[in-house]
Amino acid sequence: MSTEQSTLEQQLALLHQQYLTRLQSEIPELALQVSALATLSQKQNWRDEVKALKFKLHTLAGSAGTFGLPALGRLAKNLELELRSWMESPAAPDADQIRDFIVLFQQVQQTHQASHQVLSVTSSSQQKHTERHAAIYVLESNQETSGYIELTLTSFGYKVNAATTMAELKQLVDAQSPDALVLDISSDTEVGEGLDFVAKLQASLSTPIPVLILADEDSFEQHLAAVRIGAQGYFVKPLNTTALEARLQRLLAVRSREAFRVLIVDDDQLLAEHYALVLQGAGLRAEILSDPSKIYDSLTRFHPDVVLLDVNMPYCSGPELAQLIRLHDQWLSVPIIYLSSETDSDRQLAALVKGGDDFLTKPMSDTALIVAVFARAQRARQVVDMMTKDSLTGLLQHARVKERLTYELQRAERTGGVVSTIMIDIDLFKKVNDNYGHPVGDQVISSLANLMKQQLRKIDIVGRYGGEEYLVILSDCGKEHAFTVVEQLRKAFAAIPFSCGDSHFYCTFSAGISEWQHGMDTDQLIEQADQALYQAKRSGRNQTLIFDAKAL
Ligand SMILES: Nc1nc2c(ncn2[C@@H]2O[C@H](COP(=O)(O)OP(=O)(O)OP(=O)(O)O)[C@@H](O)[C@H]2O)c(=O)[nH]1
Incomplete structure (x- = not known):
């Protein structure tokens, strides 16, 4: 344990x-x-x-x-x-x-x-994902392909261990389990052995790791074999390494996804604490609110994915509180689950009509609580993502990232904090489209987005501002430090090899940085970053410049 x-x-x-x-x-x-x-x-x-x-x-x-x-x-x-x-x-x-x-x-x-004995309770708990660069093991007998995978993945910040034979892979795994595995099954002799090995490895782990298969063949049998060992990606050669990285990142992001937030409103403090502990044990973040009059403060500060509401509370009932939450547009979509020992279905329905989404009858098992909350939270996140994120890159949409910038500036105004804004634009992108086609251009756009998600802090805010243009907000970060961060990104992006069929190419970007000064509004800050970006383009591209009013 x-x-x-x-x-x-x-x-x-x-x-x-x-x-x-x-x-x-x-x-x-x-x-x-x-x-x-x-x-x-x-x-x-x-x-x-x-x-x-x-x-x-x-x-x-x-x-x-x-x-x-x-x-x-x-x-x-x-x-x-x-x-x-x-x-x-x-x-x-x-x-x-x-x-x-x-x-x-x-x-x-x-x-x-x-009943005077203490009862021991078991609760399901999930392993917490550790914050570190994911370790990816690659089994690929072709040295050139292997080198190419390694180059791409290390540009994105992964720790890559490459093996060319099954024996080497086994040695690596024996020393330490990877976070994900990329397995080439195109070499005939080792296919069966490789699949067997992965199946055993997955069975020995408490949480199976993502496995991506590389193959020469596109056959149904090989796809089926891949699925049977729990593979979550199948790539036919010639390999598109940025597509491989994008899949890997998505799978690892699901494992390390920011924990769902649950607000528990129950006047029974002990019961509320019990729910909170059970949910925390399952990897969720839970906060208890015992004073219903503070509901708006809690919603604004904690931003719950789900609200658990006790139905019977002395000062303000659950359904009344649900109606209060629904009075405002920004809280219309947050799922509300009622908790009550009410078993009368008519009364349950009456409560649901008043702004609730689900009803959990007390007492419920810890598992029932976790499953109900998890399912609702997951759906709610997906809906919010669909409404606010760009479909190609998964970054915030133009209007949303501007909203977030306005919010960050208000916060800086209140707290006297520092905010830097960066405009990034891929260089000569039209040529990428012209030479390799729009789908490959799309891949370059999403690779830069993935690189930013990988390299920036969780609190940094990134949006797709236009076609191949991005807006990044770094809070509590001055322009000099922002410069260092962007330069690291720029160098990493320039090192990513892209491919289209048998041809390979590299891309670069230019960036402009502006730092918020007391009294500046959102548009002025973006305008300054844009001007710095324009200067960077005019000065030869593939560089980062900080806005300088004197240089105008
Ligand atoms: N593939 C793809 N291309 C896009 C997308 N959005 C915009 N573009 C293309 O991005 C290109 C932007 O080109 P320009 O603004 O002329 O600039 P550039 O070629 O990047 O040159 P500089 O910015 O001056 O370095 C245009 O060809 C647009 O069609 C998109 O979502 N996908």
């Missing part, structure tokens, strides 16, 4: 212990309220008393199962339903109904007393 896993389990066990301690005082308080029911029929405000008790039983029904006390949860649920029927009746309950209720409640007390 990893340290991370054991820490999570210790935290969950601690929460369970705290929950049991809480029950030690909660159950006697409930018992007092239940015994007061004996005089209910004499009270004018009997409905208020029933309502207050029903709320407590509802909370108990939802939480007990989650903390490993399903029998207690079921009993509480039955009592809650009984009280609901009282509320719906025109007259106060009679003495028999009350006596039956009190007897039923005694079962709650007995079940609680019987």
Whole structure:
């Protein structure tokens, strides 16, 4: 068991212990309220008393199962339903109904007393992807192709280990597992052995790694063999190495994708903490909000992919909060999952109509929670990506990157921070299209985008500003440092070999940098970067210039 896993389990066990301690005082308080029911029929405000008790039983029904006390949860649920029927009746309950209720409640007390042990809970947990340059092992018997793959992948910052025989590959893997494998299966003798080896390697790993197959043949049988060992890419020679890199990056990005963010709104702090720990254990980021009046602050700051909302909260109900969220356009698409011990489907539907997307009934298993949240978050991200990202490069679209720049400038204005903006334009790109065709030109455009995604920090913002033009925003970064960053990018891009059939070529870009000064707006900053870019083009291209007002 990893340290991370054991820490999570210790935290969950601690929460369970705290929950049991809480029950030690909660159950006697409930018992007092239940015994007061004996005089209910004499009270004018009997409905208020029933309502207050029903709320407590509802909370108990939802939480007990989650903390490993399903029998207690079921009993509480039955009592809650009984009280609901009282509320719906025109007259106060009679003495028999009350006596039956009190007897039923005694079962709650007995079940609680019987459950004085800490329950250990297992929770699924995913390995965290480590932040480092991915190690790619390549098995390719042809030295020229192998060298070419190595050159392309190292230009993108990967650590490449090349093997020309199966024996060499086995040695590499024995020493350390790779993050991804590129396997040539075109040499007849070693095909079967190579596929067998990969199948065994995948079976030995907790998370299978991406495997890309290189082949001479385009046959159905070879495709099938590739799929059977879990390959996620098949490339027929002559090899297009930038397409290979693009696929590799996409596969590795999925593994290292920024964790989904989940906002949990539940007035039961222990339960909320339990959900948060379970989701964190599954690699998601979870934040708890116990004060519903702070919902807009949380949404703006945390930007959740999913909101988990408790339905029954004393000050503001879940459906009310969902409606509050939906009042504003920017939060219309964030998925809302209700959490409740409500099992009545009509009531569930009524809550869903009020701005929710899904309903999870408490108590739910940890796995059900993870799966429901993960599926919703993934879909929500895809929709947001489709709406905001350029389809060729996966970078932010023109209008979005400008929006982000405006936001960064407002932030810098507030905090006194530094922001640099860079305009990048591929040199003589028209010739690439003319010489090799539009699809190859597209590949060059997306390769530069991939290189930026690979080399820049997660907080840097990159957009496709025009055809072969990009806008990069570096926050907390002055122009001198931005210059160093862009120069590294420029050199790496110039080293990427592109190919079209048997011909190979290289591309370069020019860049202009501007640094935000207090009082400047988005358009002025972009204009200055553009002017610096124009100067770089005029001075011979393949260079980076910082905007200099004196040079105009
Ligand atoms: N393949 C491809 N080409 C595009 C795309 N968008 C724009 N282009 C082409 O990019 C080329 C840009 O050429 P120009 O603006 O003349 O500049 P250039 O040839 O790059 O020369 P300099 O910028 O002066 O170095 C045009 O031929 C456009 O057709 C695209 O999405 N895909």
